[in-house]
Amino acid sequence: MSATLQIPVQVQGLESPKHKGAFERLSSLTFPTYRDEVWRRTDPENVKPEGQAVVAPKSSFGMLKGEAVPAGVTLEAIEKGQEFIFSVAPVAKTNLFDALNGSVYQGGAFLKVGKDVSTGEQALFVHHHFEGKGMAAPRSYLEVGAGSSVTLVEYFTSDDPEMLAIPSVEVDVKAGAKFRYVFVNLWNNTARVVPTVHAKVEKDAHFEMLFAGFGTKLTKAFFESDLIGEGAKSELLGIVLGQGRQHYDMDAQQNHRVGKTVSDVLCHVALTDRARSVFAGNILCEPGAQQIDGYQQNRNLLLSDKARADSMPRLEIEANDVRCTHGASFATYDRDQKFYLQARGLTAYEAEHLLVTGFFAAVVERMDHEAVGEWLAEKLEAKMQAALGKTK
């Protein structure tokens, strides 16, 4: 297995120390193989960069419903926030795709929210659209200041069916802040995507991320949260709909670095056709991190005989005053529910559609943000119809 990685020629900005650091890290790493535990179920050869040029996105920055961005919020292209990159995840520890991103990134969002700012019922909104062939490597740095309460939707789309995308996101939720972050993975239906989202959650802060994975041929996602202050809470919500031969592989790592912290992972996956999913979660409680609550739940709704779901919800607990649970379930439609709906006059398709909608709504509702919930439902509806229409 060749371990050499061809770096895209268009390495820009290497003069900055951060870029250099990322490039050095990248140079020290060998490309993974399927023998690596993390890549056992997704062959890394399928997402290997092959010297494609990096494509810059067309991005818009604003509010979900066009309102004015509140005072105290800086939301613009990442190029304005270069100095902050690799401040959440030290470059020395980053994975290969994140290091590659750090070396070559173009585009992405820079969010800096001051103290005690609230977006309330509204939501910040960023849309990155990638046109043309190449590799997408957007990088976002999102920082929410102490005491603020902010919601952001970051929406990724692309044209190129061959596209390889390696977005990286760094999140810093400062003391007492609440940050709702919605990552909308709606790339071209045949794109290959390796997102890395790394969050640092400080004292009494609350990070709530929703990952909506409804597109792409292959997604191998890395989500990691470090709970570094007492009272911190990290919630990772996931909704994934796979159809055709789409492949979703998600790594959800919750690190309880200190005591009195809470993590809660809820991932609902529905698969039709020959779609495949992998959920690998881990709750890590470090020695001495007492009074931990950790929850991890992965539910899989299998809608076709050929679909396959793997689940590995792990726990690594080295403190005793903990309450950690995880669960995983696999099932198809509840026959009684479907029958009940059909007995009330719904067609099989309508009944299934309703059940899948409900399956995802249970996760989205946890976020408790009406405007974002509605927007998402609308975006996902077409994908749902396409996926479910074919299962009949």
Add this chain to the structure above:
Amino acid sequence: MSETPLLVIKNLHASVDGKPILRGLDLTVNRGEIHALMGPNGSGKSTLSNVICGHPNYEVTEGEIHFMGQNITEMEPDERAKLGIFLAFQYPTSIPGVTLANFLLASVKAIRGADNVKLLPFRKELVAQMQELGINQDFAKRYVNEGFSGGEKKRCEILQMAMLKPALAILDETDSGLDIDALRIVSEGVNRLTTPEMGVLVITHYQRLLNHIKPHKVHVLVHGRIVQSGGPEIALQLEENGYDELLKAHGLEPAGV
């Protein structure tokens, strides 16, 4: 018989997670007396029962608790139980995998001394007490409080009281969750088990239990302090007027606001 009072509580202050609940409570219970402690929600009734028994989550910040002349303020819960203090819990916890019979055997051995407990008499006594309380013998083989209804839990608490024969029984909201028949059975059980050597502290929100277990003295707890003491007539007044006036008189918002 000693002249020493059974239970003496002096200027008791206690808090949970640094939050003060009891703020200078005084109470004396003598042998042969039944005391009722009444009070609105949040007044500190359950805190008092937990503190008397030594629950580790409650911190005594000031004052003392004496039992039969001994300062027990710092004692472990099991040491207090061995001295003869018994708490019938408001919400008895379940112990999966441990049968009621085995639990009671261990407990009776701990309190009477292992050498004083022979298996056969123990079984006979347990069966007899279960019959008295109308508890099906199958319960002996069931896991402690697991899957028990509210009423079954309360009856099993009284069964434990019967087996452990305490000097002081504290009944914490034993009437809650009981229908009228269960209330009668439980009350009859308590009355049957109460001897002139014993003291009983009945903690209750409502007066109805006191129709069955007649207290000699009634105390009213408000905001962590006993604000009124007297005879059974106090309970009737409270039943009539509720707690609101009392709360207002002490500068507190009525419950439910």
Add this chain to the structure above:
Amino acid sequence: MSSDAALLEEIGQDYKYGFHDNDEKYVYKSSKGLTREIVETISKQKNEPQWMLERRLEALEIFNSKPMPEWGSDLSEIDFSDIHYFMKANEGVEKSWDDVPEYIKKTFDRLGIPEAERKFLAGVSAQYDSEVVYHSIREDLEKLGVIFLDMDSGLKEYPEIVQKYFGTIIPSIDNKFAALNTAVWSGGSFIVVPAGVKVEIPLQAYFRINAQNMGQFERTLIIAQPGSSVHYIEGCTAPIYASDSLHSAVVELIAEEGSTIRYTTIQNWSNNVFNLVTKRAYAYKNATVEWIDGNLGSKITMKYPAVHLMEEGARGEVLSIAYAGKGQHQDAGAKMVHLAPNTASTVLSKSISRDGGRTSYRGLVKVAPDAHNVRVNVRCDALLLDDKSRSDTYPYMEIDNKDVQVGHEATVSKIGDEQLFYLMSRGLSENDAIAMIVNGFFEPFIKELPMEYAVELNRLIQLEMEGSIG
């Protein structure tokens, strides 16, 4: 109940039966290390057919070519060149208990296998080091046509059956330690239950390691023919030694149509033993296989009893407990591989870590593409008794069919404050209260053991007086 606390203290502490024979009266003892010559000598000593020698040699090559597993526990301390691979305590297999050498009997006495229990046993196959020294089969078992032999005798007396099934469930290439076992196996049980025969009394065997640096590589094969049922029990105890020991068994079960096999293990190796065991069963149409697995000793255990549900209606169950004390790592779990429709499996795993011990649940649930109407229920509960200990859960679920109901739940927690206070308010000391909660925690396992075997386990975890009322 005060003895509970004492017993809890005992669990996982230095092994009580930490003695060994003063003079090592072994008739034959191989030199340390593993070579082709050793394997040939083992085979020759046992007078084995040529095909078995070939199997052994082939396995040896596989063992040498396979790397050490890098997952699970740290096995780097095992020095394969510092182990005796074969030892024979006396010549031939004893016909009756009277012929068993006195010093070996004494060892069993000191291990505390009670006289009354021996009488109760259907047949005692007590493995002393590598060879079976005593073997008796009750007459009524013989009348039923049940074959219950040590594996060496099984190979001699029923070579065709052994040749047909040996290594078919767990081939040498399965893993490094299965290969090692195949190369140097000695002893173990060979059981064939004829069609329709229900063996009412559990078949029991005791194994132990003795002699410094002695590997023990027993090999067990159980075949339950259609409609039969059998319950096999093994208990392991071993004296303590200064250097590390290796126990690497292979157990193959074949449950033919409509049969039931229950395999119970109470494993209490001394705290220096590496216990690396491969156990797997094939369950055919409407057959049931149950692994009841108690892991209480050893330095490192890696053991994941598996059931392959081969045909419709097959059922698999794993019920296991693990206790890890100081310096111990119990890496145990279960594998349920559903290869046929209408199959069901359940896994219940309970573990306790204390005093720096580590327990890991590692499990696999696999549902093949054609296996519809499959039900799987996995539950793992872990208790951590102090802040030095560790618990991990590593489940793997691979579900390739939609028509399934697969559920997995796991919890890790400490002993509840409210439970502790409740018991203490009834006069139990903190230690007694903890012991009682621990007993209750393991209760779902203990109640599955036959009464006389629960008594055996009582030395470690005091059982309460179940059913003593009324």
